[in-house]
Amino acid sequence: MERTRSWAEPYKIKMVEPVFMTTQEDRERFIREAGYNTFLLRSRDVYIDLLTDSGTSAMSDRQWAGIMMGDEAYAGSENFYHMEEAVRRYYGYKYVVPTHQGRGAEHLISQIMIKKGDFVPGNMYFTTTRLHQELAGGTFVDVIVDEAHDPESNFPFKGNVNLEKLEQLIKEKGADKIPYVSIATTVNMAGGQPISLGNLRELRALTNKYSIPIVHDMTRVAENAFMIQQKEPGYADKPVAEIVLEICALTDAATMSSKKDALVSIGGFLAMNDKEVFEKARNLVVVYEGLHTYGGMAGRDMEALAIGITESVQDSHIRARVGQVQYLGGKLLAAGVPIVRPIGTHGIFLDAKKILPQLTQDKFPAQTLAAEIYVDSGVRTMERGIVSAGRNAETGEHNYPKLELVRLTIPRRVYTQAHMDVIAESVQYVFENSQAIRGLEMVHEPKYLRFFQARFKKI
Numbered sequence: 001m002e003r004t005r006s007w008a009e010p011y012k013i014k015m016v017e018p019v020f021m022t023t024q025e026d027r028e029r030f031i032r033e034a035g036y037n038t039f040l041l042r043s044r045d046v047y048i049d050l051l052t053d054s055g056t057s058a059m060s061d062r063q064w065a066g067i068m069m070g071d072e073a074y075a076g077s078e079n080f081y082h083m084e085e086a087v088r089r090y091y092g093y094k095y096v097v098p099t100h101q102g103r104g105a106e107h108l109i110s111q112i113m114i115k116k117g118d119f120v121p122g123n124m125y126f127t128t129t130r131l132h133q134e135l136a137g138g139t140f141v142d143v144i145v146d147e148a149h150d151p152e153s154n155f156p157f158k159g160n161v162n163l164e165k166l167e168q169l170i171k172e173k174g175a176d177k178i179p180y181v182s183i184a185t186t187v188n189m190a191g192g193q194p195i196s197l198g199n200l201r202e203l204r205a206l207t208n209k210y211s212i213p214i215v216h217d218m219t220r221v222a223e224n225a226f227m228i229q230q231k232e233p234g235y236a237d238k239p240v241a242e243i244v245l246e247i248c249a250l251t252d253a254a255t256m257s258s259k260k261d262a263l264v265s266i267g268g269f270l271a272m273n274d275k276e277v278f279e280k281a282r283n284l285v286v287v288y289e290g291l292h293t294y295g296g297m298a299g300r301d302m303e304a305l306a307i308g309i310t311e312s313v314q315d316s317h318i319r320a321r322v323g324q325v326q327y328l329g330g331k332l333l334a335a336g337v338p339i340v341r342p343i344g345t346h347g348i349f350l351d352a353k354k355i356l357p358q359l360t361q362d363k364f365p366a367q368t369l370a371a372e373i374y375v376d377s378g379v380r381t382m383e384r385g386i387v388s389a390g391r392n393a394e395t396g397e398h399n400y401p402k403l404e405l406v407r408l409t410i411p412r413r414v415y416t417q418a419h420m421d422v423i424a425e426s427v428q429y430v431f432e433n434s435q436a437i438r439g440l441e442m443v444h445e446p447k448y449l450r451f452f453q454a455r456f457k458k459i
């Protein structure tokens with residue numbers, strides 16, 4: 001018989017946070033009062049919260065001990081030096097500028113490197129990253145492989161760059177119009193999909209040929225490294241920490257939202273190898289974030305981050321983290337529930353068009369599905385479909401995105417395997433009893449980022 005060894009957690013539970021248990025009747029009222037928008041629910045009315053993996057991780061006892069070691073000096077806090085040392089040791093970048101979270105770092109690097117009229121190619125966009133590139137006068141250009149846009153493609157490295165597309169762009173616009181290539185590990189908007197080291201190495205060779213730097217959105221770099229270890233030939237025996245260093249070494253600068261991989265509630269940084277870029281960033285951070293030794297973070301938060309970085313690249317941690325996501329995805333696949341494949345690293349994406357085929361897209365299938373799952377079990381998920389896509393600025397019509405998804409994002413170290421079972425049972429139940437679902441009608445629509453505050457009623 002073949003030996004199996006499960007992905008079980010490399011920790012035991014020392015403290016618990018009670019959650020309120022509600023009845024289906026309660027939840028029908030709560031979601032009606034929230035206008036059938038999961039963003040408008042109160043968190044106390046939620047049983048299992050899968051809205052996001054951002055800032056929702058459970059910290060370790062070491063990290064909480066680190067919080068007590070906060071050195072809240074305005075300048076030169078001891079905790080900054082610990083954080084700097086962790087970034088150098090585990091990510092390999094020479095210089096670090098702390099920021100209040102990821103978008104603070106994106107703002108600084110965009111202002112420093114992008115000029116009006118520039119083009120910034122990337123492996124798919126992320127909302128805040130693209131916005132800061134545009135605010136600096138740049139135009140984002142998607143150069144990800146086509147497989148990333150196909151939810152049914154089982155291609156293992158949907159985060160890869162299409163190098164022909166990129167080289168064509170460089171030839172068309174000229175290398176001097178491309179301040180850098182923006183590379184995310186893993187690609188959030190594609191469903192948490194990794195880039196391979198093979199692809200990244202070829203990208204490095206191509207960008208070297210044209211002297212174009214690579215800026216690395218390293219928000220989920222450890223999760224990406226784990227997928228390389230699992231799927232890329234030649235890496236099965238390499239520790240995740242070494243693969244992380246190898247990825248970072250192929251890039252010139254990095255922005256980090258430490259609310260994801262790095263296991264803290266708040267914080268981020270900008271890192272780089274170029275002294276001149278560092279000097280500019282160290283100056284600009286004072287304008288927008290805070291002094292260059294805290295950048296909008298409390299000393300205690302920098303200490304928790306330094307420890308979180310160390311913990312985040314351990315094989316035992318990342319194996320259990322991604323293992324839990326894969327476990328949930330595997331259960332849903334086995335139950336025949338249509339989800340985006342391959343299963344990503346930080347969440348599961350349900351294909352609402354397939355689950356509710358009776359609803360046309362203007363009846364908001366993903367919004368409807370998220371509300372139904374909440375009513376069934378108190379599990380809070382998020383719409384990523386027509387509501388998130390907004391309206392066309394010129395015609396005023398809805399944008400009709402190809403993908404109509406519900407995102408189940410798994411916080412790190414927070415929920416147990418039994419929670420995953422409850423989630424899977426609930427999604428399966430709603431999927432199998434979906435024939436009577438009629439969809440929603442929008443009754444309140446905010447002008448900007450409508451998905452946060454839009455209200456609906458049942459048809």
Ligand SMILES: *Cc1c(COP(=O)(O)O)cnc(C)c1O
Binds near residue numbers: 256260
């Ligand atoms: C969350 C996120 C960001 C932005 O970071 P914040 O800390 O939320 O400002 C940037 N890129 C990716 C891929 C992210 O997931």
